[in-house]
Amino acid sequence: MKYFDFAATTPLDPEAAEVYVQVATEYYGNSSSLHDIGGQSAALLENCREELAKLAGIDKQGLFFTSGGTEGNFLAVEALLSSPKKEGNHIIAGMAEHSSIHGVLNRLKGAGYEITLLPLNSNGLVDLELLVESIKPGTIMIALQHVNSEIGTIQPIEEIATICRLNGIHLHSDCVQSFGKINVNTIAPLVSSFSFSGHKIYGPKGIGGVYVDPHINWEPFFPGGSHENGFRPGTSNVPAIAAMTVAAQKITANLQEDHHRYRLLRKALIDSLEPIKEKVTIYQADDMSQVATIIGLRISGIEGQWMMLECNRLGFAISTGSACQIGMQSPAKVTQALGLTTTEAKEFIRVSFGRSTCFEDVVELGESIVTIVNKFSASAVIENN
Template sequence: MIYLDHCATTPMSEEAGQTYIKTSQSFYGNEQSLHDAGDSAGQLLDHCKKELASILNGEASGFYFTSGGSDSNITALLSLAYGNQGRGTHIITSPLEHPSVYQALEKLKSEGFEVEETAVQPNGQISLASIKELIREDTILITICHASSETGVIQPIEEIGSLAQDHGILFHCDAVQTFAKIPIDIKKNRISAISMSAHKVYGPKNTGACYIDPAAAWKSMYPGVVHQQGIKPGTIDVPGIAAFTTASLNLYEKRELVTAAWRQMQSWFLKQLNDDVFSLIGDKKKRLPHHLALRAHRREGQWIMLECNRKNIAISSGSACKTSYSDPPKSLIAMGCSPEEAHGLFRISFGVDTTYEELAAVAETLNELAASSMNVQV
């Protein structure tokens, strides 16, 4: 199979797999246990925190481990909201977020919090002027992704962070699509909390992390829990975290070479497509280097995806975490697309091992589908 759905998940790297196996065999103690086996696991966990913190210019003490990106988003948002509820109940977000962000915010809304969404520009970036207009005295939190999983457009997080800091507001950033691929300095960008996922960076599934600034107030959703300062229950998966750390460091160290290769692939691939049928969604330059959000004119994106799957090609028609593919992508509607246009979305995302031969085969298939007599209209 030609696999071009790396924004949904990546295969575990050989290095991460080997780290997982060795750690499982040698550091199997519960890191909270007081014996030597537990102490060894605890020391390894502390080492992983320091290594991950070095990628973000953060503090090791700010790391909390989760089951993945969705868990990280929900954990960070609920913990920060509960911890700052005494200052206000107003939260600002965008129409570009991952479904897990909306799941957390819907829960908060049911508990009395008020949530408002920013406007979005036609290129897929949020409107900074809209954020300024939405900020109130009782605004306690802004949550905006670093890059949308659907559009791939990178958001101006430094400017958002500056706005948040100027008004004493916490800033949470979902960096699941960008962590270890695009440099993020959480201190420079004034980010209070950030979400990450291992399986987006060639690590294991069911492993992730949220970073919360040690100076930020938060309150656990789980009263009485002792693990990880009470933020989440359950014994920590030290082997999974060690593999996550290995995968993250490996990808981060080669990010410049990989990014340059991906940028060339993006440009080359777009030139192969029939531009009478296919068009790029969102800003061409301010986007993830390995991501292409495309629209097929007069074609359903899901139909394109299914036809490619029949030809042993894996792409996607949006986030794998969506509850329904019948609704047009919210992010595209916010950008000004009609529901019919938004339904044309499909996503291609490269990996570190993607080849031009694979891309050529996919471009040929897409052009054949475009010329097909099967005129599946939206």
Template sequence: MVYLDYAASTPVSEEALHVFQQLSSDCYGNASSLHDAGGRANDILTYSRQSIAGILEGEPEGIYFTSGGTESNLLAIQSMANGLPAEKQHVITTSVEHPSVHHAVKSLERLGAKVSIIEPNQDGIITEDILKDALLPETGLVSIQHANSETGIIQPLAELAPILKERHILFHTDAVQTFGKIRVSIKELGVDAISISSHKVYAPKGAGVVYMSAHVPWKPLYSGAVQENGFRPGTVNVPCIGAFAAASEQLMLKLDEQKRQNMQLRDYFLQQLKIRKLPIRTLHNGNRHMLPHIIGCFFEGFEGQYVMLACNRHGICISTGSACASGYHHPSPAVKALHVSDRDALQFIRLSFGSKSSKEDIDQLLHTFEQLQKEKKGA
């Protein structure tokens, strides 16, 4: 099988699998228990907080473990909004966020908050002017993704953060797609809260993190919760969290090397499209800052879903966009935001590279694309 859908999920690395198995068999106590087995489990959580906080350039006390990226977004946004004063009940997010962010702000809206959904420019970017135009005196919270999982477009958070900071507006970002792929630093981005997920970084599914800066006056979504300092109820998944920390540490050691490999694969793919004269248009242009491991394409004459299924028949895994919304056959908001027609948006496909991707994988994919093109021409 050729797997080119790393943006949806990653295989578990040997290091993470080893840690997960070892902790599952040797460290099975409940971290909230007061006996020695509970103490050992809590020690793993303490180490994992320190490890992931260090990667984010934050403090261990700011780490709150969750079940994944979706829950991280929901809890971060709603907990931050719960702590806002009555005169700051306006929340801003974008049209291209992960569905979990939209679910979170819709819940806030039902509870009486005012919500604004802002659109990026035609290059998919939220500019300073776009953000400023949406701000109101009562704005208390803004959530803008670090990068889009479908298009790979990176938002200029470090440029937007000072605008919010000077107005004392809290800033959250969904960094699920960027953590472990590019540098993600609380200090450099200037945000107050970050969401990340384990299964995007070669760890098992089932763990996530919200990092919340100490100055954020959050209030829990679930009253009476005692785990994670009241942030989230339920027994903490110690084996998965330990594996998450181990996988993250390994990724950081290889970050620059993997970025170079992804860029080489991307450049090879773009070069081969021209050589083979395939009718495929990509999103790469000089105006967009893109993640190196994601390529968004429009395959002229074919719906993306058809291309994905055809590739699957040839043993190749690609995507038509976000796996979390793959059950819906309609133009993606993230793609539509680039000012393309519904017809073009439905022709969108996404390739995403990872640790085991190779030029041979790209060649096999391109051969499949060529076969599709020949079949269409009746050759």
């Protein structure tokens, strides 16, 4: 099986795996324990915190480890709301945010907060004029992902951070798809908080982190916790944190080289779809606002779920823009944000590249998609006759 779903998860890096086992067997003490074994674990934990903070260009005092991006998004939003810059109950978020953001927003709406969701323009970006127009005197927070997980567009977080600063608004950015993929150092110091996840960068599953500006006097959502300065409960997962740190060091060291390679792979896939280009719609921005590793597209007349299964049958693992919720197919949030019809939304598929993706496999995938489309079109003609 040739894997093209790296935006969903990545395989654990072998060096990170070795570090995980070593730390789990040699630094097994609880990092909150006061004896020497616990102290060794605590020292390693803080070394990891310092190293990750350097990689992201942030103050280590604001970096907290979590179980992943979902928990990180939830706790970050709650932390910011516990210490707003001004009075109010209005929150602005992207319509295409991850389900973890929509989950906490739904809870907040029930608690009396007013929520405004912003769509995306045809290039998959938030309209800054619309964002400014949406701000009210009582707007206290904006939540916008850095990179969209379905189509890979990069939101202009720097400009949005300036808007937030001028209006006394907290800004949270979900950086799960950008951390380790593009340079986040330029935006990390500008936001009130951001989240990231280990398993998107060849680290272990079940580990991630949140940065919250140390100047914010947040209150813990879970009272009485002693770990991570009270940010979250539960014993710190030091082996996973150490493994994630190694994975982060490796992936950030190759950002420039990887960027060039992924651009070539992206072009190769798009070029291979040329024979069916009249049926293909790719949702993307210009090169400066687009990560190369994620291609979100739809093929007119073919449901994404069917295309995914056909690709799977041929030995290619891709994903669709639909998730099964309570037994029903629900279109991905990005398709709603782009204004697609229900039929168009169901045609959406995603291809994402990673470290092991090679040029030949990309071309083979594209050619296989073309073959699938041509066979489908031919069978449709026969049925109509």
